[in-house]
Amino acid sequence: MRGNAPRVERTPLQRLRDATNDVLASSPARFAIIVFTVLIGLVTTLLMLPIASASGDPTPFSDALFTAVSAICVTGLVTVDMATHWSVFGNVVIVLALQIGGIGVLTLASILGLVVSRRLGLRAKLLAASDTNAARTRGGPVSESQAVRLGEIGNLLVTVAVSALLIELVLFAIILPRLLLAGFDVWTSIWQGFYLAASAFTNTGFVPLVDGMEQFSADPWMLITIAVGVFLGSLGFPVIFALTRFARFRARLTVHAKLTIVTTLLLILVGMIVILLLEWNNAMTLGDQDYANRPLTAFFISVMTRSGGFSPIDIGAMNGSTLLALDMLMFVGGGSASTAGGIKVTTLAVLFLAAFAEARGDRDIEVFERRIPTDVLRLAVSIVLWGATIVSASSIAILHITKAPLDLVLFDVISAFATGGLSAGLTTNDLPDSAKYILAATMWAGRVGTVTLAASLAAAQRRQLFRRAEERPIVG
Amino acid sequence: MRGNAPRVERTPLQRLRDATNDVLASSPARFAIIVFTVLIGLVTTLLMLPIASASGDPTPFSDALFTAVSAICVTGLVTVDMATHWSVFGNVVIVLALQIGGIGVLTLASILGLVVSRRLGLRAKLLAASDTNAARTRGGPVSESQAVRLGEIGNLLVTVAVSALLIELVLFAIILPRLLLAGFDVWTSIWQGFYLAASAFTNTGFVPLVDGMEQFSADPWMLITIAVGVFLGSLGFPVIFALTRFARFRARLTVHAKLTIVTTLLLILVGMIVILLLEWNNAMTLGDQDYANRPLTAFFISVMTRSGGFSPIDIGAMNGSTLLALDMLMFVGGGSASTAGGIKVTTLAVLFLAAFAEARGDRDIEVFERRIPTDVLRLAVSIVLWGATIVSASSIAILHITKAPLDLVLFDVISAFATGGLSAGLTTNDLPDSAKYILAATMWAGRVGTVTLAASLAAAQRRQLFRRAEERPIVG
Ligand SMILES: [K+]
Ligand SMILES: [K+]
Numbered sequence: 031m032r033g034n035a036p037r038v039e040r041t042p043l044q045r046l047r048d049a050t051n052d053v054l055a056s057s058p059a060r061f062a063i064i065v066f067t068v069l070i071g072l073v074t075t076l077l078m079l080p081i082a083s084a085s086g087d088p089t090p091f092s093d094a095l096f097t098a099v100s101a102i103c104v105t106g107l108v109t110v111d112m113a114t115h116w117s118v119f120g121n122v123v124i125v126l127a128l129q130i131g132g133i134g135v136l137t138l139a140s141i142l143g144l145v146v147s148r149r150l151g152l153r154a155k156l157l158a159a160s161d162t163n164a165a166r167t168r169g170g171p172v173s174e175s176q177a178v179r180l181g182e183i184g185n186l187l188v189t190v191a192v193s194a195l196l197i198e199l200v201l202f203a204i205i206l207p208r209l210l211l212a213g214f215d216v217w218t219s220i221w222q223g224f225y226l227a228a229s230a231f232t233n234t235g236f237v238p239l240v241d242g243m244e245q246f247s248a249d250p251w252m253l254i255t256i257a258v259g260v261f262l263g264s265l266g267f268p269v270i271f272a273l274t275r276f277a278r279f280r281a282r283l284t285v286h287a288k289l290t291i292v293t294t295l296l297l298i299l300v301g302m303i304v305i306l307l308l309e310w311n312n313a314m315t316l317g318d319q320d321y322a323n324r325p326l327t328a329f330f331i332s333v334m335t336r337s338g339g340f341s342p343i344d345i346g347a348m349n350g351s352t353l354l355a356l357d358m359l360m361f362v363g364g365g366s367a368s369t370a371g372g373i374k375v376t377t378l379a380v381l382f383l384a385a386f387a388e389a390r391g392d393r394d395i396e397v398f399e400r401r402i403p404t405d406v407l408r409l410a411v412s413i414v415l416w417g418a419t420i421v422s423a424s425s426i427a428i429l430h431i432t433k434a435p436l437d438l439v440l441f442d443v444i445s446a447f448a449t450g451g452l453s454a455g456l457t458t459n460d461l462p463d464s465a466k467y468i469l470a471a472t473m474w475a476g477r478v479g480t481v482t483l484a485a486s487l488a489a490a491q492r493r494q495l496f497r498r499a500e501e502r503p504i505v506g
Numbered sequence: 507m508r509g510n511a512p513r514v515e516r517t518p519l520q521r522l523r524d525a526t527n528d529v530l531a532s533s534p535a536r537f538a539i540i541v542f543t544v545l546i547g548l549v550t551t552l553l554m555l556p557i558a559s560a561s562g563d564p565t566p567f568s569d570a571l572f573t574a575v576s577a578i579c580v581t582g583l584v585t586v587d588m589a590t591h592w593s594v595f596g597n598v599v600i601v602l603a604l605q606i607g608g609i610g611v612l613t614l615a616s617i618l619g620l621v622v623s624r625r626l627g628l629r630a631k632l633l634a635a636s637d638t639n640a641a642r643t644r645g646g647p648v649s650e651s652q653a654v655r656l657g658e659i660g661n662l663l664v665t666v667a668v669s670a671l672l673i674e675l676v677l678f679a680i681i682l683p684r685l686l687l688a689g690f691d692v693w694t695s696i697w698q699g700f701y702l703a704a705s706a707f708t709n710t711g712f713v714p715l716v717d718g719m720e721q722f723s724a725d726p727w728m729l730i731t732i733a734v735g736v737f738l739g740s741l742g743f744p745v746i747f748a749l750t751r752f753a754r755f756r757a758r759l760t761v762h763a764k765l766t767i768v769t770t771l772l773l774i775l776v777g778m779i780v781i782l783l784l785e786w787n788n789a790m791t792l793g794d795q796d797y798a799n800r801p802l803t804a805f806f807i808s809v810m811t812r813s814g815g816f817s818p819i820d821i822g823a824m825n826g827s828t829l830l831a832l833d834m835l836m837f838v839g840g841g842s843a844s845t846a847g848g849i850k851v852t853t854l855a856v857l858f859l860a861a862f863a864e865a866r867g868d869r870d871i872e873v874f875e876r877r878i879p880t881d882v883l884r885l886a887v888s889i890v891l892w893g894a895t896i897v898s899a900s901s902i903a904i905l906h907i908t909k910a911p912l913d914l915v916l917f918d919v920i921s922a923f924a925t926g927g928l929s930a931g932l933t934t935n936d937l938p939d940s941a942k943y944i945l946a947a948t949m950w951a952g953r954v955g956t957v958t959l960a961a962s963l964a965a966a967q968r969r970q971l972f973r974r975a976e977e978r979p980i981v982g
Contacts, residue, residue, distance in 0.1 A: 308906060350912050351905035358898055385888040388881070395884075404880045405864070408871075411887065412861040422834060429827035430784060436826050437912035499876055 063478055066102065070474070073098035073127045082120035089115070092463040099470040101127035103477040104369055106235030106339035106451025107442065109466060113238055124236065125225055132194070132232025132263070132369040190267055193274075194231060201227035201259045208251050230259030233369045235339020235451035247342035248323045253330045260338035261298075265290055266368030285400045286376065290365040293375040294336065297359060301332030304355045314347035335359035337370040339451020346455035350437050353454055357440055360450040361417065371449030371476055373417045380410040417476070421447050424472040431465045432456070442469070447476035539954055542578065546950070549574035549603045558596035565591070568939040575946040577603035579953040580845055582711030582815035582927025583918065585942060589714055600712065601701055607953075608670070608708025608739070608845040666743055669750075670707060677703035677735045684727050706735030709845045711815020711927035723818035724799045729806045736814035737774075741766055742844030761876045762852065766841040769851040770812065773835060777808030780831045790823035811835035813846040815927020822931035826913050829930055833916055836926040837893065847925030847952055849893045856886040893952070897923050900948040907941045908932070918945070923952035 040048070077094040080086050089097075089110070096109045101124050110116075116124065202223050209219035225238045237243055246252040262270065272287035283291075305328040309316040316324045327342060334340055335356055345353075363372015380395070384407050387395045395402040425443045429436065434456060442456035446469045461469070516524070553570040556562050565573075565586070572585045577600050586592075592600065678699050685695035701714045713719055722728040738746065748763035759767075781804040785792040792800045803818060810816055811832055821829075839848015856871070860883050863871045871878040901919045905912065910932055918932035922945045937945070 304902075308902070349906060350909065350915075351902045354898070354902055354905060354912065381887050381891060384884045385891050388884040388888045404883075407880075407883065407887070408860045408864040411857050411883070412864045415857060415861050422830070426780075426784070426827045426830055429830060430825060433826065435911055435913070436830065436916070439826075440912070 066478060067474075069127070069130065070095075070098050070102050073102060073123060076123045077116075077120060079119075082117055082123060083115060084117045084120070086117075092466045096466050096470050097124070098127065099473050100451075101234065101236070102131035103371075103449050103473045104128055104132045104232050104234040104337075104451075105371070105446060105449040105473045105477070106229075106233075107446055107453055107469065107473070108236070109461060112236050121225070121238065125228060128232050128234040128236065129194075129228055132228075132234060193267065193270060197259070197262055197270075198224070198227040198231050201230060201255060204255045205252065208246075208249070208255075212245070226256065227259060230256045230338065230340070231263040231369070233260055233263045233337045233339065233364065233371075233449065233451075235334070235337075237340060243340050243342045247327065248319065250326055253326060253342065256338070256340055257330050257333040260333055260336060260340070261294070264336035264338070264364030264368055264370035265294065266365030266370070268367050269365055285398050285402075286366070288398050289376050289379050293379045294365065297336075297362060297375065298329070298332050301335055301355070301359050302328045305331055305352060308349055308352040308355065312347070312349055315343050331356075332359070334452060335362075335450065336364040337372060337448055337450050339445075339449075341452055345441075345452050346438070348454075353437050353441050356452070357444050360444050360448045360452070361421070363448040363450070371447070373413050373448075377410045377413050380406055381414065384410075417447060420472060420475050424468055427468050428456075428465050431462055431468070443472060446472040449473065449477055542954060543950075545603070545606065546571075546574050546578050549578060549599060552599045553592075553596060555595075558593055558599060559591060560593045560596070562593075568942045572942050572946050573600070574603065575949050576927075577710065577712070578607035579847075579925050579949040580604055580608045580708050580710040580813075580927075581847070581922060581925040581949045581953070582705075582709075583922055583929055583945065583949070584712070585937060588712050597701070597714065601704060604708050604710040604712065605670075605704055608704075608710060669743065669746060673735070673738055673746075674700070674703045674707050677706060677731060680731045681728065684722075684725070684731075688721070702732065703735060706732045706814065706816070707739040707845070709736055709739045709813045709815065709840065709847075709925065709927075711810070711813075713816060719816050719818045723803065724795065726802055729802060729818065732814070732816055733806050733809040736809055736812060736816070737770070740812035740814070740840030740844055740846035741770065742841030742846070744843050745841055761874050761878075762842070764874050765852050765855050769855045770841065773812075773838060773851065774805070774808050777811055777831070777835050778804045781807055781828060784825055784828040784831065788823070788825055788828075791819050807832075808835070810928060811838075811926065812840040813848060813924055813926045815921075815925075817928055821917075821928050822914070824930075829913050829917050832928070833920050836920050836924045836928070837897070839924040839926070847923070849889050849924075853886045853889050856882055857890065860886075893923060896948060896951050900944055903944050904932075904941050907938055907944070919948060922948040925949065925953055 074091070074095045076082060077097055078089055078091060080088050082094075083089050093109050096107075099105070100107050112124075205226055206219055206223040209223050210216070214222065222238045225236070228234075229236045229238075239245065243252075243256075265273075268284075269287045269290045272281075272284050275281040276283055276287075302325070306316070306324060309328070310324065311317050316327060319327060330340075330342060331345075337360070345356075348356075361372055362378050363374055364370020366374045366376055379397075380402060383395050383397050383402065395404070395407065421440075421444055424447070425436075425439055428434070428439050428443060432439065438454045438456045441452075441454040444450065445452050550567070550571045552558060553573055554565055554567060556564045558570075559565050569585050572583075575581070576583050588600075681702055682695055682699040685699050686692070690698065698714045701712070704710075705712045705714075715721065719728075719732075741749075744760075745763045745766045748757075748760050751757040752759055752763075778801070782792070782800060785804070786800065787793050792803060795803060806816075806818060813836070821832075824832075837848055838854050839850055840846020842850045842852055855873075856878060859871050859873050859878065871880070871883065897916075897920055900923070901912075901915055904910070904919060905915050908915065914930045914932045917928070917930035920926065921928050
């Protein structure tokens with residue numbers, strides 16, 4: 031090899047491009063994690079600058095890091111007052127961070143991971159994810175080219191960004207008049223309207239309003255718009271593309287799209303009923319509202335557990351029973367390859383489908399007249415174990431540091447893991463720096479982990495040379 | 507058919523026997539649940555009698571039911587003081603109940619369920635569970651007779667009861683001198699020694715001593731004996747039989763036995779380390795003890811989370827972080843077909859093995875040079891979902907009724923579900939009757955549920971006429 035390879039003159043830019051392509055082709059998941067972590071460092075640095083804070087004082091490292099992670103991971107947990115702490119410069123950095131975080135690196139990575147793992151070309155995979163042709167979504171090695179190149183990422187990025195911006199603009203157009211009616215001036219309304227639309231669709235849940243969402247707690251116009259934005263964002267791009275194709279060409283919806291939509295709607299309904307039942311008489315939450323307004327609030331909060339993070343009422347004032355129910359809903363989170371976090375609704379659905387198949391004695395796991403391959407169940411189990419491990423370890427550490435009550439700690443840790451963003455009050459109460467770092471690591475692991483687990487685990491394919499004899503341990 | 511069947515004269519006893527055989531053959535799981543529930547009713551009635559209480563007053567229904575369920579389910583949670591509330595008659599009823607509960611109905615049912623489900627004769631299956639021949643443990647229909655008859659149950663009952671009594675007698679022989687040395691008189695020592703031995707091996711955790719286990723909190727003799735008893739009981743009869751065969755004939759251990767032992771030891775080690783780390787400086791628990799005694803206490807409590815339920819220290823005084831760690835350990839519980847509860851150690855092991863196989867990209871789930879069939883994973887997922895659902899629903903209900911802190915509620919609910927028997931203090935603090943009933947139902951569901959799920963789900967075999975097209979939803 032040495033010296034014998036033909037020399038082709040390349041510019042430094044071409045060489046950088048080729049090097050990037052190499053990392054990308056060998057492990058898109060690792061590439062995504064690197065870019066993601068570098069972005070967090072960049073945003074942290076920008077937020078520590080004096081010009082990023084409204085007072086002109088530099089923000090401490092722990093708070094800048096926490097806010098950067100929270101924005102890039104679209105978590106929405108805060109340790110400073112988002113409406114007053116940051117300057118215009120700081121706010122611009124934050125909105126850019128949550129846009130990039132929400133529709134950028136990881137959403138792409140999760141789609142790309144699938145592409146590489148399934149040895150499919152990007153375009154084929156993108157179509158497959160929203161296609162009627164079940165055969166094309168089948169896994170395993172196929173002969174098509176497997177390299178993912180920067181150019182293709184560019185195409186995908188444009189598709190995703192245009193869809194996201196389009197939806198955000200529609201949300202903005204609905205929110206804007208409501209803010210003007212509420213008495214905000216034109217520029218504030220435009221600025222905060224777009225901030226809210228982006229914060230909703232990316233499932234971040236940051237609120238730029240000084241009085242928070244609570245001033246709109248009885249306002250269907252605002253609440254339903256935000257809820258729809260969060261709902262759409264939480265479905266994930268493959269589902270949005272599938273829905274678009276369905277609307278335009280009456281294309282059959284994929285099993286993934288159907289499963290995501292049905293499970294999401296079921297979770298929202300169950301959550302709404304549970305919140306209504308448990309909080310109806312709580313004078314500090316629903317009990318204080320008009321009868322007609324209670325279902326709206328319950329619906330709104332139930333949607334927020336996908337990972338929206340907006341709250342028109344004080345979550346910390348809810349009953350312990352409700353908080354535990356919300357914990358479970360948040361842990362599930364939203365749709366795969368979406369801006370939402372958690373173990374994902376399809377993961378939960380696959381687990382339940384497996385249990386139903388077992389209960390009926392079926393050989394195959396089936397749904398919507400399709401068979402789900404067994405390795406999807408294994409992947410689902412891996413993701414749940416990962417999530418449970420992160421949440422447990424983080425909760426135990428923070429309980430030990432803060433000695434705070436379990437309900438607060440568990441709620442905020444699950445909120446961090448699942449990029450939920452609702453808070454029962456732990457993060458806002460002068461958390462020690464060590465606990466802030468653990469929560470930031472939880473947000474990072476929660477957002478990076480499930481996605482890259484899903485991508486990188488599915489990518490690995492070890493050939494086993496022979497099959498071992500079967501033996502059946504007793505379980506249960 | 508009508509009138510044409512040859513008439514054979516049968517005594518009423520024969521007819522009862524045949525009817526029982528019919529129910530048993532059609533659904534041993536249902537049969538077990540019926541017998542189990544009838545036993546709870548019987549014990550409740552006996553405990554409500556005035557002669558069952560030390561004071562001679564009738565015990566309220568809620569406390570009698572709670573104690574009966576706790577004894578029959580070998581849970582060990584209490585709402586009255588076990589050392590002072592009951593008379594000799596009451597204590598005899600309780601010891602009989604926990605013996606029958608521990609080694610009786612459900613342990614049998616879980617083995618029988620496997621027998622019927624796998625279409626294996628009882629003797630073949632019992633051997634298979636402790637056999638070297640992997641082929642004989644293979645599932646699926648085989649031509650051997652599948653009917654399970656009362657006579658066979660009798661044989662199995664004798665085998666199980668003799669093993670249990672033998673182990674309990676050995677434990678008793680070790681405990682007795684320690685009690686005599688502690689200054690108890692001979693009859694009290696004999697009575698309480700056997701009560702303790704039975705309570706340990708059956709993983710019940712009731713303590714007849716007026717000062718509880720705390721008087722032995724620095725006593726390796728007592729603590730290690732009890733821990734060994736709990737450990738052996740929590741392994742389960744299939745493992746005990748396998749170990750016996752290994753000791754006598756150097757027979758190869760089954761995958762089930764190896765998996766149970768390795769996972770149990772790992773959990774005990776991890777639990778011990780976590781307890782030591784988190785409680786080292788807690789002056790109300792380990793911090794108060796000699797340095798040398800702390801590892802012993804941590805080891806003992808870690809073993810108890812299999813589902814032993816004895817405690818030499820005040821569990822309620824532990825840190826919230828430790829309680830959460832214990833929650834997770836208790837939820838796992840002990841071995842299958844044992845006197846322990848929880849989702850079972852092999853269930854957890856199978857989930858992790860599946861995740862490791864996924865991470866390595868292996869086609870098969872393998873351990874100890876054997877392949878674990880995929881339907882075992884589905885069963886494991888079903889059991890975990892069942893457990894999580896019971897624990898969540900029960901916790902939410904009790905949180906709503908009592909408004910108690912989440913850490914106490916979650917601990918005692920998981921303890922009830924997994925028949926753990928340790929209490930953070932919820933049950934002993936004047937629980938409302940409605941909460942007692944919910945906890946009793948949780949104990950019942952926890953003990954009956956996983957066993958019969960494992961048995962009855964595995965039993966069902968629906969033939970699917972054709973295979974659907976495969977389609978792969980995105981998870982994670
Ligand atoms: K969020
Ligand atoms: K117990």
